[in-house]
Amino acid sequence: MGVEGIGASVKRKEDRRFITGKGRYVDDIKLVGLIHAHFTRSPHAHAKVKGIDSSEAMKMPGVVAVLTGQQIVDDKVGNLICGWAITSKDGSPMKMGAWPAMAPETVRFVGQAVAVVIAETKNQAKDAAEAVVVDYEELEAVPDIRAAIKRGAPQLHPEAPGNVVYDWHIGDEAAVKGAFAKAANVVEMDLTNNRLAPNPMEPRSAIADYDTAEEHYTLYTTSQNPHVARLVLSAFYNIAPEHKLRVIAPDVGGGFGSKIYIYPEEMVALWASKKVGRPVKWTSDRTEAFLTDHHGRDHISKAEMAFDKDNKILGLRVKTHANFGAYMSLFSSAVPTYLYATLLSGQYMIPAIYAEVMGVYTNTTPVDAYRGAGRPEASYLLERMMETAARQLKVDPTELRRKNFITTFPYQTPVIMAYDIGDFGASLDAAMKAIDYAGFAGRKAKAKSEGKLRGIGVSCYIEACGIAPSKAVGSLGAGVGLWESAEVRVNPVGTIEILTGSHSHGQGHETTFAQLISERLGVPISQVQIIHGDTDKVQFGMGTYGSRSLAVGGTAIIKAMEKVEAKAKKIAAHALEASEGDIVIENGEFKVAGTDKSIALPMVALAAYTAHNLPDGMEPGLKETAFYDPTNFTFPAGTYICELEVDAGTGKTSFVNFVAADDFGRLINPMIVEGQVHGGLAQGIGQALLEHAVYDTNGQPVTASFMDYAMPRADDLPSFQLSHTTTLCPGNPLGVKGCGEAGAIGASAAVINAITDAIDNNKLEMPATPNRVWHAIHGKAR
Amino acid sequence: MPTVDLTINGKAVSVDVEDRTLLVHVLRENLNLTGTHVGCDTSQCGACVVHVDGRAVKSCTMLAGQAAGCDVTTIEGIANGDELHPMQAAFRDNHGLQCGYCTPGMIMSSIDIVNRYGGKLDETTVRHELEGNICRCTGYHNIVKSVLDAAGRMKVSQAAE
Numbered sequence: 001m002g003v004e005g006i007g008a009s010v011k012r013k014e015d016r017r018f019i020t021g022k023g024r025y026v027d028d029i030k031l032v033g034l035i036h037a038h039f040t041r042s043p044h045a046h047a048k049v050k051g052i053d054s055s056e057a058m059k060m061p062g063v064v065a066v067l068t069g070q071q072i073v074d075d076k077v078g079n080l081i082c083g084w085a086i087t088s089k090d091g092s093p094m095k096m097g098a099w100p101a102m103a104p105e106t107v108r109f110v111g112q113a114v115a116v117v118i119a120e121t122k123n124q125a126k127d128a129a130e131a132v133v134v135d136y137e138e139l140e141a142v143p144d145i146r147a148a149i150k151r152g153a154p155q156l157h158p159e160a161p162g163n164v165v166y167d168w169h170i171g172d173e174a175a176v177k178g179a180f181a182k183a184a185n186v187v188e189m190d191l192t193n194n195r196l197a198p199n200p201m202e203p204r205s206a207i208a209d210y211d212t213a214e215e216h217y218t219l220y221t222t223s224q225n226p227h228v229a230r231l232v233l234s235a236f237y238n239i240a241p242e243h244k245l246r247v248i249a250p251d252v253g254g255g256f257g258s259k260i261y262i263y264p265e266e267m268v269a270l271w272a273s274k275k276v277g278r279p280v281k282w283t284s285d286r287t288e289a290f291l292t293d294h295h296g297r298d299h300i301s302k303a304e305m306a307f308d309k310d311n312k313i314l315g316l317r318v319k320t321h322a323n324f325g326a327y328m329s330l331f332s333s334a335v336p337t338y339l340y341a342t343l344l345s346g347q348y349m350i351p352a353i354y355a356e357v358m359g360v361y362t363n364t365t366p367v368d369a370y371r372g373a374g375r376p377e378a379s380y381l382l383e384r385m386m387e388t389a390a391r392q393l394k395v396d397p398t399e400l401r402r403k404n405f406i407t408t409f410p411y412q413t414p415v416i417m418a419y420d421i422g423d424f425g426a427s428l429d430a431a432m433k434a435i436d437y438a439g440f441a442g443r444k445a446k447a448k449s450e451g452k453l454r455g456i457g458v459s460c461y462i463e464a465c466g467i468a469p470s471k472a473v474g475s476l477g478a479g480v481g482l483w484e485s486a487e488v489r490v491n492p493v494g495t496i497e498i499l500t501g502s503h504s505h506g507q508g509h510e511t512t513f514a515q516l517i518s519e520r521l522g523v524p525i526s527q528v529q530i531i532h533g534d535t536d537k538v539q540f541g542m543g544t545y546g547s548r549s550l551a552v553g554g555t556a557i558i559k560a561m562e563k564v565e566a567k568a569k570k571i572a573a574h575a576l577e578a579s580e581g582d583i584v585i586e587n588g589e590f591k592v593a594g595t596d597k598s599i600a601l602p603m604v605a606l607a608a609y610t611a612h613n614l615p616d617g618m619e620p621g622l623k624e625t626a627f628y629d630p631t632n633f634t635f636p637a638g639t640y641i642c643e644l645e646v647d648a649g650t651g652k653t654s655f656v657n658f659v660a661a662d663d664f665g666r667l668i669n670p671m672i673v674e675g676q677v678h679g680g681l682a683q684g685i686g687q688a689l690l691e692h693a694v695y696d697t698n699g700q701p702v703t704a705s706f707m708d709y710a711m712p713r714a715d716d717l718p719s720f721q722l723s724h725t726t727t728l729c730p731g732n733p734l735g736v737k738g739c740g741e742a743g744a745i746g747a748s749a750a751v752i753n754a755i756t757d758a759i760d761n762n763k764l765e766m767p768a769t770p771n772r773v774w775h776a777i778h779g780k781a782r
Numbered sequence: 783m784p785t786v787d788l789t790i791n792g793k794a795v796s797v798d799v800e801d802r803t804l805l806v807h808v809l810r811e812n813l814n815l816t817g818t819h820v821g822c823d824t825s826q827c828g829a830c831v832v833h834v835d836g837r838a839v840k841s842c843t844m845l846a847g848q849a850a851g852c853d854v855t856t857i858e859g860i861a862n863g864d865e866l867h868p869m870q871a872a873f874r875d876n877h878g879l880q881c882g883y884c885t886p887g888m889i890m891s892s893i894d895i896v897n898r899y900g901g902k903l904d905e906t907t908v909r910h911e912l913e914g915n916i917c918r919c920t921g922y923h924n925i926v927k928s929v930l931d932a933a934g935r936m937k938v939s940q941a942a943e
Contacts, residue, residue, distance in 0.1 A: 011874055018882030019870040019889065021817015021857035028816035123800070201821045201829060201883040201918050253819075253883030254918050286822040506881030506919045675877045675924060682921030706826035706916065714912035714922040719905065743921075 005519035006734075009671035013525060014510040023251045026205035026220045027283045034207070035064055037269060037282040038125035040115040040132040041291065042107035045141035045363035045699025046154065049105055049134060052115055057131040062124030065276050066132060067268070068115045069102035077101060077271050078237040080264065082328035083479035086166050086337050089356075094166040097157025097361070099327040101237075101264035101271075107136070108156055108326035109365050110701055111291025116268050118276055122283075141363035141699035145300055145321045148360045156326060156361040165324055165333070165359040170341045170415050175352035176306075179315025183306035187389040193377045194766045195298035195323065195693040196686075197709055198370045200505075202253020203284035204293065208269035212277065216244045221266050223249040223533075224259045224503050225543020228480070230535050232262045232330070239270050249533040252505035256683070257369040258293045259505065260545050261330040265292070290704040295693050296370020298323035299336065299377050305385050311393055313404050315352040318344060318381065322359045322367075329368035333359065338416075338476050339374030339464075339546075345413035346382040347424040347460045347637060348404040353414045363699040369545065371683055371744040372463070379461040380766075383749035387457065388762055397753070398428060398437065401460050417464055419635050422663060426725040428460060430661035431639040434721055440643065443656075453646040453777075454656070455758025458639065461746030465738035466551030466634035466731075483629035484548070485540050486556035488517075488564045490622040492609035494588075494602025496521075496528045501541010502553035503533050507740065508672040509549060513557060515668050516734075520561055521601060522587035539625060547738030550668065551634045555732045559626035568604050568622060574615045575599050575607060634729050634737040638662035640681075642750040646758045651774030653689060653755060655718035660746075662722070665729040665737040673739045674722050680743020681720055686712035687744075688751035692767050710767070786850045790815070791859030799846045806830045806841035808849075809856060817857040817886045821916070828915030831887035831894075832856045838894035840914070857886035860893070868935035869893045869928070878928030880919035891915050892929045896936050903933045 004010050017023050054066035080099040087093060102113045115132050119125035140154040147153055148163040156163055180186060207220040217240050223229050226247040233239040233247070252259060265282050273280045284292070300321050306314040322336035341355040372379075390397035402425060411419045432438075440456050447454035467473070470481030487499040498513055509532065514525035531537055541553075565585065572590035573580040582593045591598040604622070607613060611620035643656040660677055667673050690710035694703045703709040728735030748766060756762045761776045783798045790813060797812045809815040809832070820842055821829035830842040833855040860867040869889050872878065879885040895911045896903065908929045909922065917925060 012877065014882075015874040015879060018879055018885050019857075019866065019873050020861055021815070021886050023817070023882045025816075025819070025883065027820075028810075030814075123802070199918055200881070201827065201916065202819070202881065203821070251882065254881040256918070285820075286824065286827075508880070671877050675880060675920060678921035678923040679880065679919045680921075683918075705824050706822045707824050711826075711916050711918070712921075713916060714909040714926065715906075717909075717922055719923055719926065720921065 004525045012511045031279040033278045036122040036125045038129040039113040040129045042112045046139040047136040051135040053133040057128040060128040062120035065118045069104035084334040085477040086333045088166045095160040101267040143695045143699040163361040169356045171354035173354045176315045176354040179352045180306045184309040185307045187305045193297045193299040196296045197693045198256045198258035200254030205283040206266045206269045207281045208273035209279040210274040218246045224255040255505045256371040294368040318355040325364045325366035329366040332368040335374045342416045343378035372741040375463045376745045383459040387753040421727045427638040427661040434659040435641045453758040455754040457750045457753025459750035462637040464633035465547035467546035484553040484556045485627045486560045487625045488560040490605045494605045499531045499538045502549040503544045547740040556628035563624035632731045636737040640746045640750040642754040651770035659721045664739045666735040676739045681747045683744040684747025688748040789853045803846045805844040808846045829887040831890040869932040872928040872932035876928040878924045884917045896933045
């Protein structure tokens, strides 16, 4: 490895602008003539909009326009779409209600926009938005899954009887029935996966700028996937054809899934910018973020696992209800199906699996992918089941897992996924060693003597990343392909620009991707520039989510790089009067192997562009593009073990140690990888102990600010002890698997398993607040 | 509109603002100092922390008028030319940032923490003191490392002065 190549913990190239206050986020951008939008939003979870009176608002200072839902419908701006078609058990397509960008007739969650005020200043727009009078007729709301599926429950959408979007299944029901019939032991659990608000620290923001002469729009937006945004805005929302719409996602302050989607506010800003003839900016405040950024998780499940007399798993049966909120968000339908139920085999040989998933509408904010997206729900369910089973069967939980581990690869699970490689025993061993698992009993006894309840909890997760082979996802209902593209441009002076369709919003692509080039060519990363996030610069791309940027986007870079190298070798061979096959690349030089003859990369580049002396028939220039479609998912996996103490008097949990042993395949920049794990763990622990997006019985959100929604803070978390085991992914040339979501997928079960171990009561739901833990200890589970 | 005179990053400035204008909006909107961010509107997240007369203050919680006559330092004002402040350097060296949005506030709060505690900082104290700054990316692990590292560097640079 070179000092800046693969495996080096290079300091990040992008950091200087962030630590000096020079980052450029959407809200930092100012355009000449910029005016501001503020939305009038529904205070009701479910109501008819009988009328909107904007006459007073229009008279207020600085107000340029007040626009309503009916106008956006009249102007034929398209309804919001869901891009993944799921088919129910009975063969019927999923049942979706229409979702206009602003509600013309009915509002279905608190915070849904009904009108927008455009004014000279943000404060003027805010003031006037309060003066817009909306006449609502309140309707009965369904605030959660149980209320939604009750017979006679109020209906959200006429298209979805019983508030059911789909009733889907996967696996072999008869085989599972057979497995349970011959089981020696059966373990059953009811589990809730709590609703979370993603809360990237940068609130969403959009600036839309319409050029009347060119009939061209520019949208600056907080997006994880600007090309997908352009595609959807163009093809489905009728904003403008793609060549008349440029989407720029500059520095973006975190996403965690919530910035994948194309939201009503961006559509309205674009539409309004043409209507008023000036650039329009909208920036969310934090409460708007809680109300309108799409939430994550929110499942209730019943799970049953059958074991034989030797404690080998025979079968798994799962029934899950997933809350979609009031409307079907862009990828929402895939999350509790193909990103969840397909991971229910976990790290284990389970001969028979059958899962049913019912997706339901409720009068709440839409729910879609949040860090991990389906896989945390699967991992939490399975790992709590394994821990519970071990307690019920009176065996050590690590031994029960080990006995059931998949040990030969490739392994075809009964739920679509074909695991390519892994070594689950190695990561379990590494984590057990790191936490001194063998010494735990002694530590627990000592803690007991000091009046503390100490527990240990294990979680062995697996995830499917690098989403995904386009043909495979297409056959499962996806509306898009999930390849990635890259362009490698060697400039005439030998500096290099990499254009990627993935997007960095904290992941450090500017460094990691430059390291790939440094490794191949031996040039310093300072000579390599990564360009992303602008549809006018980058040819196309599917963006960043599902831990795909390196496995899919990085591979596209390698593929483009290979084409550049092949051409550059031809040019070098021609210049050096050598055979192309003898050229090797070392430290930025093209050398004739076994001789002292060489030519430096800048000279090769210059030759390519002057074109004075190229091989006959060769085109000038040194720039190549590749589109890479993955051949399989990648399967990062690992073991997390949490040791903690509970204060029986207060129910408060304190961490003693948290260890993570992950197998991400090859690491390009271990420092960045570890940072990704730290952040994922914090979100998994946050879910386990603190976070919960709560609605009251009328559908009013009660956690709509950081005063009420408990974000993990520095003193809520421990320092983490990380280690890595490695099996190289055979599916891509880098051998990489992805690391962005692992922490969030594996951590929550480890924490809850540790608390339930400490308090010796398995009935505990997330978030395990001191109040809940205290009641669990003192026999009044709630 | 009233006029507010104050010093920002060593320069005297005079701004005309509505009474209700917050300090953070003067920085971002009037002075184009967009390194100071708004993350929550309820004084919880600390993305907007600046120094007012040498102490860390959440600039979304202070009216511009309250800062009249004060000496305000923002993230843009702590490096010495091209030479980073030791806290900035420590955040970079310890990978104490990812998306960078909370980072300016984190750095400004952390400088204040080190100033108040001098050399007597440990992990528990840093974690407790950072309670008013929320980061969603890093899990705080490397932020804590950065602050402890910078505490050492700042002690050395103070001793050298």
